[in-house]
Amino acid sequence: MESETVLVFDGSFPGFLCALGDALNILSKNHPLPRFEESGKDCAPGLFSIRLKARRxxxxxxxxxxxxxxKAGEKAMIECRDxxxxxxxxxFQALGHAMARLYREGPRALDDWADPSMALVAxxxxxxxHQAHLATGILRFSELAGGTWYAPLDTDCDVLPLLGNHFSSRFPQSPFVIHDTRRGCAILHDPGARWTIAPGFHIEDSSLYLSAREDAIRxxxxxxxxxxxxxxxxxPALQAAHMPKKYWKYLPEMNFGQAHGILNPCEDPSWKALVSSNSPRPPD
Incomplete structure (x- = not known):
């Protein structure tokens, strides 16, 4: 029985691209497409599998x-990224198959929805x-005491890379933070600078204080x-049908018991003091 090659990557898109580069090299030697696996996930290793780590x-x-x-064009690549x-x-496996086909056949391969991998990618x-589009309408910014605008976000998909251009062009003169509370990362924007995504973003200490104006408006x-x-x-059932309950926790009108002047735990309202990493990296 032929052994299966498993490429383990760090879960990031750059890490996946590095694993994909290894996969293309393996395919060029007439071996089957390797299996892609995110490090840290509980995956049962196969009896005859060979695990290789793809370094980011x-x-x-x-x-x-x-x-x-x-070979594939920018549009197809952006679709794969999304x-x-x-x-x-x-x-991951569907993308590995799809991007290998795109490399061989060009952008027309992405329209082959009879291929289950292509259909899954689409x-x-x-x-x-769709979730990014919904976020542009449901996201609520709150003015903090230091003048920064803060918006928490919790979505099933990682939509931050799709939101940066939208909100930076909409609020070019406003310092803001869009915080993905599920993944622990955030979009950081300062007037006159390009927005960045900061990994390892967390709220320190005990409170995020709202500005007096924000508190009055709320x-x-x-x-x-x-x-x-x-x-x-x-x-309530009809209300939940129009606005699913998973979005309610960040809506001021649905949080009547919230303390005045406090949004979420943090001492310093400046986003520069909230980032755990000293050197935010550009979006993947």
Whole structure:
């Protein structure tokens, strides 16, 4: 029985591209496509599997991207990137197969939805983009005491790379943070500078203090929301159908018990003091 090669990467898109580069080299020797596996995940090793670690190398990831892009085109590559950011369980293997085909056959391969891998990539890409589109409408920014605007976010797909350009062009003169609380990373934007994604982002100490203006607006909005509500016609099920409950925790009108002046735990309202990493990296 022929052994199976498993390429283990760090879970990032640059790491996946490095693993894909190894996979293309393996395919060039007429071996089957390796299996892709994220490090740290509980995956049962096969009896005859050979596990190889794909080391993340930013420069190499760029070279692999350009190598495939020269055959597939930018549009197809962006679609694969967005599919990678989804939460589809089998996306890594499907992307490995899809991007290998794109390298061999060009962009037309992505339209072959009869291929289950191509169909999965298209569906995963659509899911990520749909969630990013929803986030542009549901995201709530709060003005902190230091003048920074802070917006927490919790989505099934990793949508931060798709939000940076939208919000930086919409609020070019505002310092803001979009915090993905599930993945522990955040978009950081300062006026006049390009936005970046900071990994390992966490809130320190005990409170994020709202500005006095923000606190007053929140209080007025909650009172308005309560005043226009007709108790006899309340329908929580219908409300949840229009606005799923998973989005409620970051909506001021749904958090009547929130303490005045405090948003979430943190002492210093400046985003520069909130980033655990001293050198935020550009978006993957």
């Amino acid at each position: 190398d930013e420069a190499r990831a760029v070279r692999v991207w350009k190598r495939i892009e020269s 599919a990678f950011l989804s939460d589809a369980p089998m996306r 569906k995963a890409c659509l899911r990520t983009r 209080d007025a909005w909650r009172r308005y929301f309560g005043a226009v509500s007709i108790e006899a016609r309340e329908n």
